[in-house]
Amino acid sequence: MSKVRVGMVGYKFMGKAHSNAYRALPMFFPNAAAKPEMKAICGRNPEGLEQARAQFGWESGETDWRKLIARDDIDLIDINAPSDAHKEIAIEAAKAGKHLFCEKPLALTLEDSKAMLDAAEAAGVKHMVGFNYRFAxxxxxxxxxxxxxxxxxxxxxxxxxxxxxxxxxxxxxxxxxxxxxxxxxxxxxxxxxxxxxxxxxxxxxxxxxxxxxxxxxxxxxxxxxxxxxxxxxxxxxxxxxxxxxxxxxxxxxxxxxxxxxxxxxxxxxxxxxxxxxxxxxxxxxxxxxxxMxxxxxxxxxxxxxxxxxxxxxxxxxxxxxxxxxxxxxxxxGYEHTFTHEVLELMNAIAEDRQPVPNFHDGVKxxxxxxxxxxxxxxxxxxxxxxxx
Amino acid sequence: MSKVRVGMVGYKFMGKAHSNAYRALPMFFPNAAAKPEMKAICGRNPEGLEQARAQFGWESGETDWRKLIARDDIDLIDINAPSDAHKEIAIEAAKAGKHLFCEKPLALTLEDSKAMLDAAEAAGVKHMVGFNYRFAxxxxxxxxxxxxxxxxxxxxxxxxxxxxxxxxxxxxxxxxxxxxxxxxxxxxxxxxxxxxxxxxxxxxxxxxxxxxxxxxxxxxxxxxxxxxxxxxxxxxxxxxxxxxxxxxxxxxxxxxxxxxxxxxxxxxxxxxxxxxxxxxxxxxxxxxxxxMxxxxxxxxxxxxxxxxxxxxxxxxxxxxxxxxxxxxxxxxGYEHTFTHEVLELMNAIAEDRQPVPNFHDGVKxxxxxxxxxxxxxxxxxxxxxxxx
Amino acid sequence: MSKVRVGMVGYKFMGKAHSNAYRALPMFFPNAAAKPEMKAICGRNPEGLEQARAQFGWESGETDWRKLIARDDIDLIDINAPSDAHKEIAIEAAKAGKHLFCEKPLALTLEDSKAMLDAAEAAGVKHMVGFNYRFAxxxxxxxxxxxxxxxxxxxxxxxxxxxxxxxxxxxxxxxxxxxxxxxxxxxxxxxxxxxxxxxxxxxxxxxxxxxxxxxxxxxxxxxxxxxxxxxxxxxxxxxxxxxxxxxxxxxxxxxxxxxxxxxxxxxxxxxxxxxxxxxxxxxxxxxxxxxMxxxxxxxxxxxxxxxxxxxxxxxxxxxxxxxxxxxxxxxxGYEHTFTHEVLELMNAIAEDRQPVPNFHDGVKxxxxxxxxxxxxxxxxxxxxxxxx
Amino acid sequence: MSKVRVGMVGYKFMGKAHSNAYRALPMFFPNAAAKPEMKAICGRNPEGLEQARAQFGWESGETDWRKLIARDDIDLIDINAPSDAHKEIAIEAAKAGKHLFCEKPLALTLEDSKAMLDAAEAAGVKHMVGFNYRFAxxxxxxxxxxxxxxxxxxxxxxxxxxxxxxxxxxxxxxxxxxxxxxxxxxxxxxxxxxxxxxxxxxxxxxxxxxxxxxxxxxxxxxxxxxxxxxxxxxxxxxxxxxxxxxxxxxxxxxxxxxxxxxxxxxxxxxxxxxxxxxxxxxxxxxxxxxxMxxxxxxxxxxxxxxxxxxxxxxxxxxxxxxxxxxxxxxxxGYEHTFTHEVLELMNAIAEDRQPVPNFHDGVKxxxxxxxxxxxxxxxxxxxxxxxx
Missing domain, CATH: 3.30.360.10 (Dihydrodipicolinate Reductase; domain 2)
Incomplete structure (x- = not known):
């Protein structure tokens, strides 16, 4: 089984839900085609970040998302910061060759979301958008x-x-x-x-x-x-x-x-x-x-x-x-939808195909x-x- | 369509439900094999009785059930007085050759209920017991x-x-x-x-x-x-x-x-x-x-x-x-179960068969x-x- | 208790529902301020009409609604014929001084419904529209x-x-x-x-x-x-x-x-x-x-x-x-909403006020x-x- | 925060549920008074055991429960093997001074369950029985x-x-x-x-x-x-x-x-x-x-x-x-009841009190x-x- 090394931006409600999914996946879906590794969590407030890192079980913390993206031990950037931050992070991460997992809504505007899709496609990375309810x-x-x-x-x-x-x-x-x-x-x-x-x-x-x-x-x-x-x-x-x-x-x-x-x-x-x-x-x-x-x-x-x-x-x-x-x-319960979502994400990366739903769905x-x-x-x- | 002339003992909760059923039957089940005629209603309190008679639409009132039974313009005695009165009325009515429709429970004791069944069978009359919920x-x-x-x-x-x-x-x-x-x-x-x-x-x-x-x-x-x-x-x-x-x-x-x-x-x-x-x-x-x-x-x-x-x-x-x-x-709603019950009663009388449920069911x-x-x-x- | 003599045009689904309400009212609402009398039912097909008349319990039948309106033993015209017939009947009945009870929708067009309201107001009659669900x-x-x-x-x-x-x-x-x-x-x-x-x-x-x-x-x-x-x-x-x-x-x-x-x-x-x-x-x-x-x-x-x-x-x-x-x-059940509706209609007529909902509500x-x-x-x- | 080192006997349905609870606790209840450490999982079939160990995330595996009990790096024995095995394991574990967490029913007979309670009380260890539905x-x-x-x-x-x-x-x-x-x-x-x-x-x-x-x-x-x-x-x-x-x-x-x-x-x-x-x-x-x-x-x-x-x-x-x-x-969902149950267990051990429900409840x-x-x-x- 291959591994996908994850760096996550955001540590509040969605950060918690995603973290739980990464933790649960290998136990409940041992046959997933890839296994997430919780490499780094990123947030601006150092104290809040460290608390979340320890609680959620991430290996390391970063307070600057640009540093996170720059790390070469990260394969996938998970973006669940507030919506106004999605665009820039996603585009930069794509440029850095990282796969993308972005919470919905993809961006504040249609134009921004298209730019994100374009960047991901240009970079040839995998991209997923977090419409978790599909996975109930x-x-x-x-x-x-x-x-x-x-x-x-x-x-x-x-x-x-x-x-x-x-x-x-x-x-x-x-x-x-x-x-x-x-x-x-x-x-x-x-x-x-x-x-x-x-x-x-x-x-x-x-x-x-x-x-x-x-x-x-x-x-x-x-x-x-x-x-x-x-x-x-x-x-x-x-x-x-x-x-x-x-x-x-x-x-x-x-x-x-x-x-x-x-x-x-x-x-x-x-x-x-x-x-x-x-x-x-x-x-x-x-x-x-x-x-549900x-x-x-x-x-x-x-x-x-x-x-x-x-x-x-x-x-x-x-x-x-x-x-x-x-x-x-x-x-x-609610959280299980995210585990199923991450299953699709891991399988898609391992199988070299786009996950569904992806940024195209985010744009639509x-x-x-x-x-x-x-x-x-x-x-x-x-x-x-x-x-x- | 034949007619069944009804005399009813009791005019409270069940008396009202039965009266409504007699009234509703010809309108909603015009093909019933017999049609009830609301001949007489019987109760001990003259004022209450007259009010019920007028309100429920009975032709006449009787304050003594023995007089009711003695009337030769009555085919069926409907008994919905309190339970302690069922036995005597039913037995006397059977002796007088009247068909019987008695509310549940048939009597206060098994012995009494058997006596009622025996009397009805001996008299060769039709007998029904009021388990209306069957008819939902x-x-x-x-x-x-x-x-x-x-x-x-x-x-x-x-x-x-x-x-x-x-x-x-x-x-x-x-x-x-x-x-x-x-x-x-x-x-x-x-x-x-x-x-x-x-x-x-x-x-x-x-x-x-x-x-x-x-x-x-x-x-x-x-x-x-x-x-x-x-x-x-x-x-x-x-x-x-x-x-x-x-x-x-x-x-x-x-x-x-x-x-x-x-x-x-x-x-x-x-x-x-x-x-x-x-x-x-x-x-x-x-x-x-x-x-329901x-x-x-x-x-x-x-x-x-x-x-x-x-x-x-x-x-x-x-x-x-x-x-x-x-x-x-x-x-x-609730009352409709009685209309269906009366339909079975009318059909059974017209077809010369015992209605179901009857006193045998009451005894069991x-x-x-x-x-x-x-x-x-x-x-x-x-x-x-x-x-x- | 005063009486309201009813003539009803229509004898299908709604005619049955209305008939039942007229029949049920005096039994269940003996304190209604007026009591309906089921004088005449009207429909074009003589055979169907007679069957409905007998089944629903109307005193007489008419095959021409103009004759119904012309009768001086009728106080209220109940209109539940198909919607395209509402307007003409209602206006003529109003002119004849009859109170009106019309099924919804009042008419095929807003213009027609306004004409009906105007006619009723001009004639000074009571008018009700059949939005029965209010009465659950x-x-x-x-x-x-x-x-x-x-x-x-x-x-x-x-x-x-x-x-x-x-x-x-x-x-x-x-x-x-x-x-x-x-x-x-x-x-x-x-x-x-x-x-x-x-x-x-x-x-x-x-x-x-x-x-x-x-x-x-x-x-x-x-x-x-x-x-x-x-x-x-x-x-x-x-x-x-x-x-x-x-x-x-x-x-x-x-x-x-x-x-x-x-x-x-x-x-x-x-x-x-x-x-x-x-x-x-x-x-x-x-x-x-x-x-309900x-x-x-x-x-x-x-x-x-x-x-x-x-x-x-x-x-x-x-x-x-x-x-x-x-x-x-x-x-x-369903039919009870009509009984409550007729209660409002009878009370309104007896109390010399417009029932609610009335043609104004129909127009709105x-x-x-x-x-x-x-x-x-x-x-x-x-x-x-x-x-x- | 203190730690409780867990050794678990059983790795099927209940073993999975318990493992998940141990994993989830520190993330969702970071303020629990003690944190479980998943030291060792025990089962008779070496292949099945190793698969479960890896999947559920236990540090080590044992195929003989007596060896598990003998380990001095274990504080708590979690027993969720089939019911006929509960008694002997619990009593031996108590004698070895281990805290006990046993699935229901405690034993095959009342006598056996009393023996288990007696052993736990004599040893002065904490004991809990797995009535998880209390914790919804x-x-x-x-x-x-x-x-x-x-x-x-x-x-x-x-x-x-x-x-x-x-x-x-x-x-x-x-x-x-x-x-x-x-x-x-x-x-x-x-x-x-x-x-x-x-x-x-x-x-x-x-x-x-x-x-x-x-x-x-x-x-x-x-x-x-x-x-x-x-x-x-x-x-x-x-x-x-x-x-x-x-x-x-x-x-x-x-x-x-x-x-x-x-x-x-x-x-x-x-x-x-x-x-x-x-x-x-x-x-x-x-x-x-x-x-739920x-x-x-x-x-x-x-x-x-x-x-x-x-x-x-x-x-x-x-x-x-x-x-x-x-x-x-x-x-x-269902699994969360176990996480809450383990929270009670950890808190009780850290606070030096008996958890509820405990073996007394199992006996009753x-x-x-x-x-x-x-x-x-x-x-x-x-x-x-x-x-x-």
Whole structure:
């Protein structure tokens, strides 16, 4: 088995998720074609970095990503720093001949994401983008049913990504609420996942029309932040929220299916409802990430007296990845999607092929994100062709 | 279409449910083999009776059930007065040549119920007992799947009937909490339904072992009561609760299946969870009356990647009774089970056959009830044979 | 108690539902301020009419609606004939001084619906439109929570009405698929209910943008039709489907909330999923008509360790209408919404006030329907003001 | 932070789960009072052992557990070999002064389990038993609600552990179906978990009455086995199944609550339904391991119009362990219960206190198991006192 020596930029929420995946892979997927070596972790704050390095189990730490890239004992650069940092790091790393694994959204703009793809292609390196939800076994099952024609022709895709973590007007103005760092709000953070899921399962977008809203225009400046949680004070000075709290849009896919999308952080009671439904001529599927081990499946050709959505617990040996984990009925969680993602990454590098999803998928997602933003601003239908 | 002239004893909760069924039948089942005529309603309190008569739409009222029975313009006596009154009325009505429709439990004791069956058989009249839950379309679907062998050999039946209406220790001592009127508590009221369901779907009981409890031993005497609700006062004088608050038992069926039963009025959050699950060698079904239009169905021979319980909404034309009501997906409610029950009663009378379930089923249910009571008292397994 | 003498035009699906409501009202709501008298039913086919008359329990039959209107023993005209007939009947009936109860959609066009409202207002009669879903107790609970401020400020309304009864390309071309009779397809049939629900719960629409599709362009001509089911033949001559199979739209409400709507008849597995979710600053509610006795309710101020959507079974005495029916936990069905609707109608007539919803609500719904249609055609946002 | 040097006996299903927990602990719980060191793994088959050692990440391997115990670089012996091996290893390890972590059931008999407890106590070592389900955050929430009196007085506990992995009569005769190795079947394997859960949440058992069944009496001898899956051949020679396929029992707890238990491997459609419900005077909770991140919670003092079971997703920072993992709404899986279990073990060792649950809990569980077995054999109620 070959080895892939990893240098990772970022050590917060995603850095933790990726680190866990690198650690878990060899134990649960001993037959992976390559094994990650956790060479170096990189971040600007030396103390935070050292704590993360020790906790997550990286061999060394770097406080300057340029130094990380310059190291010749690194094969792959994993980029999960805030979104505004993705572009420069990725391009420089590509130039240095490093393979790339970048969190979504690829960049703040479509233009930037294309530059990243171009750089990676020019350098001839492998590139992957972190749409981890594809790798839930229940989602893989949906994909399989569609690919095998068991849902027939697709008519409808409807998806919502509902959260409620900033519902409190006094929740502080963290970086995810600042356009210059995050690019956009619920749209780029949550909607991007829905868009990728739609591309994965249904196909390319033809045209979109969208609307967005920022319900709370000003928030207290934060004092600290960890993961998605943050601390602030009601009485802190306030700053302007420059991203969307909610973005909705409709689409027509190239294959004629209709799509409905909604991403919001103002849906009380929903911690992480990343959910979609697909209706085809022969059946339907429903997925909700809060019950990520389940896929509801309906077939029109079931006997007429027992037609109904089946609650399939996608933990059997017949389901993707599950023979690597526990016996049937023993569920897995959020983090496992990253382990499966890293499995694809390692296999692709070892097999000298591009992993899926890769920067091309990141660019296509960015096209849709940007088409929706243009539609929101100009209040009109926007064809994807306009951006291509 | 022939007519069946009905005289009904009782005008409370069950009287209302039966009246509605008689009214609804001709509209929704115009092809029923006989049509009920609501001739007379009978109750002891003249005012209450007249109000019920007018409200429910009966032609006339009687305050003495003996007079009702004596009337020659009555074909069928419907008995839904409190349980302690069933026996005498049924026997006298049978002697007078009237068909019988009696609410469950048939009587306070097995002996009494046998006397009622004997009287009905001796008189050659039709007799039905009111196990209405059999007539939910979703339950009929379970029956069909079993009869057609689609669940295979039955291994398990587990059922609970959970309510919470007397959870408050100050809820008054209504008649359903008094042994001399109600016979038993949760056991006869709720457990009887489970037992009948088990007999309907699985078969006869071989032996039982049970346990019971009265959590609240004394309660305030009531001031008034309607349906299952009642009014009382914390400061009212208290009387002894003489029935069980909860009764559990296990059984072995004649066919080797194992059964588990629990009836309680102390299950907070459960208004009317009348639920069962059946596991067979080829599949399973789950029913919960709070979602009475649904049956969950599992088949072992589904394709291995899409095995799961199907949520079948039993409102399609393929489901029992449903073509009489509304289009698929338009649900029905509690009261409809009585309409279907009355349909069976009318058809049976017109076709000169015994309806199902009839007094024989009432007696068999009473056997199990009494076997469980004996088991609770004597703290031992009791074979049904002991009571036969 | 006063009486309202009813003449009803139409005797199919809706005629049956209305008839049942008139029959049920006096039994379950004896305190209604007026009692309906089922005077006459009207339809063009004498045989079908007579069968319906006898089955549903109407005193007499008329084959010409003009004769019905001319009768002086009729106070109220109930119009549930196909949508293209609504306008003329309603206007003539108003001129004749009859109160009006008209099924939705009020008319084929906004203009027609306004003419109907004007006629009713000019005649000074009472007028009601049949948005029956408002009258589900669980929906009434949602309304109550919003009105009492328990959900706070409303941010989101998202609703779908999903059916699958025409998924089969060989399902025949029934009247609901013909624009000249039905006005529109899923949009007017299903979407109209969603729009009314949104107006009822959230408020008026400000602007909309929509999209629509007819997936199956031609279908066999039908040979017969009942309710939503119909018979045809694959080999029958085919005609063009002139209505939408699916229509989606987004909206901004006057109060700033965002709305998402989807109505389709191509959602495999969904017989009648009429579902909405509302997210507010203090909580959320979720309703699904296939489980119409339930409302899921979330409050942000629940203790932090037990926050979650509550599954409220809206069958307690604390819930609207439920003390009229059965004890807590004993569910009701689709038809009960009509009984509650007729209760409002009878009370309003007796109390000399307009019932709610009335023709004004019908017109407002039609405005939104037509704004969406314009948006679909012209591929742009349409402000409701354009149509007012 | 101190270190605990671990030697582990067993490397199959449980060995994998424990290994993962040791690996995950320092990353996710860096503040644990002690850190496990994966010193040595032990098994009889040298090839299988070496593969597991390398895959799971242990420093060394031993093929003789006596040698493992003799090593002075080991502080803790983790025993997850088949149940018949537990006793001897545990007693010898205790004599050698090693702390003990033993999978459930502690031993094949009550007598053996007592001997193990005695040995551990005599040696003054720490001892833990592997009832991992206690450590699901949703279960911890149930415990918290009960301890804080938020469910009031407990009336009912009902639990089922339903699986279907041996439903096929040709599934081979693996060790779990042989009494001399496994001790018992569904009873000791699944029922033991339910019993421990009941003790954890409700309290001690007073008396029990049970029944059991072996539906399939003979099975083909196996050719190989991994985890819960195994390979066999229809045509292989057959052996007798010497354990129960299903065991049911009822109990009265010391505090007066009633309990109902069912463990079966013949429940088609249930891969791993480890579920319980508790009803108290102030509320109820429902847990199902197939949706292990959720606890349904009901409170009687909720406002009367919004009473209902709340679906609490126990992934908030307010829930046990969850701040160590991912943001709210991001679920965890089966394996995480072991990580939490190991956290308790490490903390207890570092703090010089007995972990919970420990061998005392193992013995108490065994008492109930054996009381039920005696009840099944002797067909009578058995008081726990008889075995104490």
């Amino acid at each position: 076994p229940a989602v893989q099952l949906a994909k399989k049913l569609i690919d095998e024609g068991r849902l027939g022709e697709i008519y409808h895709f409807r998806a919502v990504f509902l959260q409620d973590w900033i519902l409190d007007p006094d929740f502080p103005l963290v970086w995810r609420l600042q356009k210059e760092i995050a690019g956009s709000g619920s749209h780029g953070d949550l909607g991007a996942h829905l868009i990728d899921m739609a591309r994965f399962l249904v196909g390319e977008f033809k045209e979109v029309v969208g609307m967005g809203e920022t319900f709370i225009k000003e928030r207290p400046l934060p004092t600290s932040m960890t993961g998605l949680s943050a601390k602030g004070s009601k009485d802190a000075p306030r700053g302007e929220v420059t991203v969307d709290d909610a973005t909705l849009f409709m689409t027509r896919f190239e294959n004629g299916a209709l799509g409905s999308f909604e991403a919001t952080r103002f849906a009380a009671g929903h911690r992480c409802t990343n959910s979609f439904e697909i209706n085809g001529s022969k059946g339907s599927v429903i997925f909700d990430f809060e019950r 081990n389940e896929l509801q499946v309906y077939f029109t050709d079931d006997a007429e007296d027992v037609q109904g959505f089946r609650r399939v617990l996608a933990t059997d040996a017949a389901h993707a990845y599950m023979d690597a984990w526990w016996p049937a009925g023993h569920t897995i 997602c960015q096209e849709v994100l940007e088409a929706v933003e243009r539609s929101v601003q100009e209040r009109r239908w926007v064809a994807l062709q306009e951006l291509q | 379309p979703a339950v009929q679907l379970a029956k069909k799947l079993i009869d057609e062998g689609r669940l295979g050999e039955i291994y398990h039946f587990r059922a609970v009937f959970l309510q919470d209406w007397i959870l408050d220790p100050d809820f008054p001592l209504v008649w359903r909490l008094q042994k001399e009127i109600a016979g038993s508590g949760s056991h006869g009221d709720l457990g009887a339904h489970l037992i009948d369901m088990a007999r309907f779907l699985v078969g006869e009981f071989k032996e039982v072992v049970g346990m019971g409890e009265t959590f609240i031993k004394e309660r305030p005497l009531p001031t008034s009561m309607t349906g299952l609700s009642a009014k009382g006062s914390k400061d009212a004088p208290r009387g002894e609760v003489t029935v069980d608050d909860a009764t559990l038992f296990m059984t072995r069926f004649e066919n080797g299946a194992l059964g588990s039963f629990e009836a309680t009025r102390f299950a907070a959050g459960h208004r009317c969870t009348n639920s069962f699950e059946i596991n067979g060698s080829k599949g399973s079904v789950i029913f919960d009356f709070e979602r 239009n649904e049956l969950q169905v599992y088949f072992t021979d589904d394709a291995e990647d899409v095995q799961g319980f199907r949520r079948v909404l039993a409102t399609d034309a393929a489901h029992a009774y449903m073509d009489a009501w509304w289009p698929a997906g338009h649900t029905i 249910c009473q056997e199990v009830l009494e076997a469980v009571e004996r088991s609770v008292q004597e703290r031992r397994w009791v074979a049904l044979q002991e009571l036969q | 107790p669980a929906v009434q609970l949602a309304k109550k929570l919003i009105d009492e401020g328990r959900l706070g400020e409303i941010y989101h309304f998202r609703a779908v009405f999903l059916q699958d009864w025409i998924l089969d390309p060989d399902f025949p071309l029934v009247w609901r698929l013909q624009k000249e009779i039905a006005g529109s397809g899923s949009h007017g049939d299903l979407g109209a209910h969603l729009i009314d629900m949104a107006r009822f719960l959230v408020g008026e629409f400000k602007e909309v943008v929509g999209m629509g599709e007819t997936f199956i362009k031609e279908r066999p001509l039908p040979t017969s039709m009942t309710g939503l089911s119909a018979k045809g033949s694959k080999d029958a001559p085919r005609g063009e489907v002139t209505v939408d199979d699916a229509t989606l739209f987004m909206t901004r409400f006057e109060n700033g909330a965002l709305g998402s709507f989807e109505a389709t008849r191509f959602a495999a597995g969904h017989r009648c999923t009429n579902s909405f979710e509302i997210n507010g600053s203090k909580g959320s509610v979720i309703f699904d008509f296939e489980r 006795n339930e409302l899921q309710v979330y409050f942000t101020d629940d203790a932090e360790d037990v926050q979650g959507f509550r599954r409220v079974l809206a069958t307690d005495a604390a819930h609207a209408y439920m003390d009229a029916w059965w004890p807590a936990g004993h569910t009701i 719904c039609q405005e939104v329907l037509e704004a969406v249609e314009r948006s679909v055609q012209e591929r742009r946002w349409v402000a409701l003001q354009e149509l007012q | 955050p949703a279960v911890q929430l149930a415990k918290k609600l009960i301890d804080e009196g938020r469910l009031g007085e407990i009336y009912h506990f009902r639990a089922v552990f339903l699986q279907d992995w041996i439903l096929d009569p040709d599934f081979p005769l693996v060790w779990r179906l042989q009494k001399e190795i496994a001790g018992s079947g569904s009873h000791g394997d699944l029922g033991a978990h339910l019993i421990d859960m009941a003790r954890f949440l409700v309290g001690e058992f007073k008396e029990v009455v049970g029944m059991g069944e072996t539906f399939i009496k003979e099975r083909p001898l196996p050719t190989s086995m991994t985890g819960l899956s195994a390979k066999g051949s229809k045509d292989a020679p057959r052996g007798e199944v010497t354990v129960d396929d299903a065991t049911l029992f009822m109990t009265r707890f010391e505090n007066g609550a009633l309990g109902s238990f069912e463990a079966t491997r013949f429940a088609a459609g249930h891969r791993c339904t480890n579920s319980f419900e508790i009803n108290g005077s102030k509320g109820s909770v429902i847990f199902d391991f197939e949706r 991140n959720e606890l349904q919670v009901y409170f009687t003092d909720d406002a009367e119009d919004v009473q209902g079971f709340r679906r609490v997703l126990a992934t908030d920072a307010a829930h046990a362990y969850m701040d160590a993992w991912w943001p709210a709404g991001h679920t965890i 569980c065994q008492e109930v198991l054996e009381a039920v077995e005696r009840s099944v054999q002797e067909r009578r109620w058995v008081a726990l006192q008889e075995l104490q």
